[in-house]
Amino acid sequence: MAKETGIVSWKDLALGCAVVKPGSSAELKTGDWRSQRPVTDYEKCIQCGQCYIFCPDMVYTQNEMGFYQPNMFYCKGCGICARECPADAISMVEESD
């Protein structure tokens, strides 16, 4: 199956449309139809990890300084992180490009 999109010829599908490689969903680009993106204000961030916990697509990872940074390959722009952030550090901004 083609990486990122999952778009593939019927001839290349596994038997019965099975997924034969464990963990292959990590290769799927789920962040391609986002209309808004989360932007974290690291001045306000308290490193509590709520964004990491609530994100349905495992977008956030913690860097060496303890801050949580989003991976836009996966982010669908749902806004849950912004809603849950207790410090109001995350705001959703329009995707312009």
Add this chain to the structure above:
Amino acid sequence: MAKRVGIEVSLAVSEAVKLANVDVVAAYPITPQTHIVEHLSELVADGHLDAEFIPVESEHSAMSTCCGSSAAGARTYTATSSQGQALMLEICYIASALRLPIVMTVANRSLSGPISIWNDHSDMMMSRDTGWIQTVAENGQEAFDLTLHAFRVAEDSRVLLPVIVNLDGFTLTHVIEPIEILDQKEVDRYLPPYQPQMRLDPENPVSIGPVGMPEVYTEAKKAQDEAIRGAKPVIIEAWQEFGDLFGRYYKPVETYRTDGAETLLVTMGSLSETAMTAVDHMRADGKDVGLVRVRLFRPFPFEEFLAAVRGAKQIAVMDRALGLNGAGGPLAVEVKAALYDEPERPYIWNYVAGLAGRDVTIENFVEMADGVEAAAADALRSGYTIINVRE
């Protein structure tokens, strides 16, 4: 050596399943299928068949269990009928989409309502588009032979699809016939051990049955359509090899006294034998009538069917199910579609007969043959008639 014994057809089917050495039977009893699974449960309980017999609480669970065991790599069998098949239908579509080579006997019975336990082909037609390969038995010997053939075809690496063997409820399931039961060595020569192409295995994890987003669903269905269309040569090859080994040859479409026949009857299932007798009577009376019997219903054998009916002036297609508010019975609709592109088409009239165990006699087949000739002569707009209905 094969042994010819007097045996109830249901029990002969169970013997075929035992000889196929299945690993799992998951089934729920329903008339007229009951004797098949009852006997299988006895065979397992008495130690004659080393298999798991799973007495489930419904047909929905039966087919779900079959999907699980087949996905785990077990040779899997079930049997049902009518309302039971209706209940399992949701999972039948999944079994074929997942390419699980489950074998199922359907003891054909009408669908309620009115409530009925008697024989017709409503259930076969209900499952017409499930993506299962479907064969149809005419007698007890065929029910036995087609059951072994079903495992062979289903598990072939070029096929990997579930197979239904249809046999008429009561008319076949509950009668005692002389049937040649093959011995284990003979069956083992025909049916190799099942080699799963993919199975649930903790060492090599796979996800079977994931969601198909719009980006992939069409491709998944295309692959499935190609699989069932591509199964026909394997089905024919497996029949050929069965004949070479055991002397009984089967074809997707069988003909009986069709040489020079102007009028053809088209049938499926056990009533084909009555129709053969009717053809003999009509031939004796100097009528040019022959019979075409469809043994393989899915995938529908278009080329073989066209070859069988070529040259006929008119065709009477007997359906044993109504296509309520459609163009006729399901078999007639298939036949009409098959002939549409032919430069010279025979005239077709559809007869719906034998609903819910209503007798279809030799006289009824004569009535159909005469009826289609008269309708063709009068150039009636093609339609259908329900035989034996009381006005």
